[in-house]
Amino acid sequence: MPRFDVVIVGGAAVGSAAACFLSLHTGFRGSVLVLEPDPTYTWCATTRSLASVRHQFSTPGNIRMSQFATEFIRHIGEHLAVDGETPDVGFREAGYLFLAGPQGLATLQSNHAVQRDCGVDAALLAPDALARRFPWMRVDDLAGASLGLSGEGWLDAHSLMQAFRRKAQAQGVVYRVARAAALLRSGHTVTAVQLEDGATVSCGTVINAAGTGAAALARSAGIVLPVQSRKRCVFPFHSPEPAPRCPLVIDTNGVYFRPEGTGFLCGVALPEDQDPECFDFEVQHALFESVLWPALAHRVPGFEAARVGKAWAGHYDVNTLDHNLILGAHPDVDNLLFANGFSGHGLQQSPAVGRALAELVVAGRFETLDLSVFGWQRVLEGRPMREINVV
Ligand SMILES: Cc1cc2nc3c(=O)[nH]c(=O)nc-3n(C[C@H](O)[C@H](O)[C@H](O)COP(=O)(O)OP(=O)(O)OC[C@H]3O[C@@H](n4cnc5c(N)ncnc54)[C@H](O)[C@@H]3O)c2cc1C
Known part of the structure; x- marks a missing residue:
């Protein structure tokens, strides 16, 4: 059975951002596999998005993630160039x-x-x-x-996702055209990811970046994800x-x-x-x-x-509790990280969430932007952190 230190399920904006930031993290030396069944990205939210970035949220964490997105996208050429080629995501700051x-x-x-x-x-x-x-x-x-x-506007979502993906691949991340059918669990650990064709991949950490497929994947590991x-x-x-x-x-x-x-x-x-x-x-x-x-x-x-x-x-992928992201590990499973329930603002959050996931894998904590308010705690306690400005 092949083994990867990190297996990312879903390779659109969030999965590819996580792969990219992980591969660029100075403390990371492991192997990364991204499982993505649709290499054309025809159906994912990322491609069908309105691809807009706004800072006008009601939740400070959402605001700070989008502020990071703006800075990251303004300088995307410096961050995601491959072989001297700089990506252009056509960011238009029109508010x-x-x-x-x-x-x-x-x-x-x-x-x-x-x-x-x-x-x-x-x-x-x-x-x-x-x-x-x-x-x-x-x-x-x-x-x-x-x-x-200033800072708000729109861009080409597909180009942003491809820029993450290209950079991740250039850094050694492996993409495989495959759908994860189930997460195989032993006690508090996911030991392997089972693919649709029955094959299994052994894993260190798993990241659930499966968008609207995230709840089914979580269910296979015995976790109810309210998405x-x-x-x-x-x-x-x-x-x-x-x-x-x-x-x-x-x-x-x-x-x-x-x-x-x-x-x-x-x-x-x-x-x-x-x-x-x-x-x-x-x-x-x-x-x-x-x-x-x-x-x-x-x-x-x-x-x-x-x-x-x-x-x-x-x-x-709507978080039915409070229309906000669910980020990080569930207390029942140590090595399974979630990045789901974006509720319509995940494209702009992909840079900050990708970076945050990389930090959780490498350091076990947030090293730059503290996003702990988006963790499972509020979900398990039924304590919504409502975002008022939902579009
Ligand atoms: C109409 C519309 C407008 C939007 N407008 C905006 C906007 O203006 N600004 C903004 O920030 N956000 C917007 N969004 C939301 C944004 O597009 C999403 O939040 C974001 O793209 C989520 O990215 P993702 O990678 O988590 O999910 P997705 O893009 O949905 O990707 C999930 C990937 O996981 C794969 N997958 C699923 N199940 C499995 C499995 N079992 N195994 C392996 N792979 C699997 C899928 O093939 C897919 O490629 C919009 C969304 C829509 C639909």
Whole structure:
């Protein structure tokens, strides 16, 4: 049976970031295997993501992870060059704009206070200031807004993931096209990973980076991971009217839009009671006509004549307890690390989480950014650490 010091299950953004940071960690000399069944990355959340980075969270840990992402991505050429070739992930720093009506203003202001304490470069704007900055936007039903002035934006998710993967491979990490079927456990230890074809790989540490496949994998080791797959549809559209300097706008009803190429992307999360666990990729086409288009045309009158393009569906790995990442070891199993339940913000967290996983493997603790609040403790105690700014 082959043996690797670290076996990473799932080789998209998070698994590849972990592999990469591990291979670059000065204290690590071991072998790393990444198991990934889909080398085209057609179905994973990473490829289907909106690929945006924001600092405007309500939880300091989330803010700090995204601040690290911005710094890392700004200098990605220095971090992830291979043979003199520097990756380009097309990071465009155009900001997020959270809108608030009278009822949402207090939350916007309290989130802003948390963000200011963390050094986020964002400004609260009154409706008249908003109208001056974005004259194409309707503001008469708004009480305020919060605009990210630097550090936030969007990028090419596939390029970021491939940059991690290429660097990891250049550092000696092995990728194998295979699906993990089960984790074989003896007492408090995972001894091997069983593959779908029945083969087994013996392991030192296992990292669960299987996205929406994470709960099934955890179950095979006897652990209940409160993570469900929830469908999210993204609709591209074109507008004959321009919206200059458009940031990623989050409207009061959760509808979001941002520019992409010569057009825009938009979407919305349905309320919890209409958002069941789901693994199919069927686009909910009616969503555009019934929810998105009216909301877009209300907020930006120029979008009245929007033409929708070819939409796609992907899945969030939602932590049903509190919409926040679950990171690190479960107390029942010493050598199994989790990085799951990203709930829609895992792409931007992949650099910080990849680095954190490498630190947990090598040092058994967080060496740079302390992410212990994202550990299993709160999950096992049923004590949610709710992220209010969920998109
Ligand atoms: C529509 C949409 C929009 C989003 N927008 C944003 C955004 O703007 N910003 C942001 O930060 N995040 C966003 N996200 C979330 C983000 O894409 C994810 O949180 C992030 O990509 C998670 O990365 P991952 O590597 O953990 O999971 P994934 O990308 O889902 O990858 C998991 C991998 O594990 C593999 N796998 C699964 N089971 C097994 C198994 N048993 N054995 C081996 N391999 C396995 C899969 O093949 C897959 O490649 C969005 C997601 C969606 C769907």
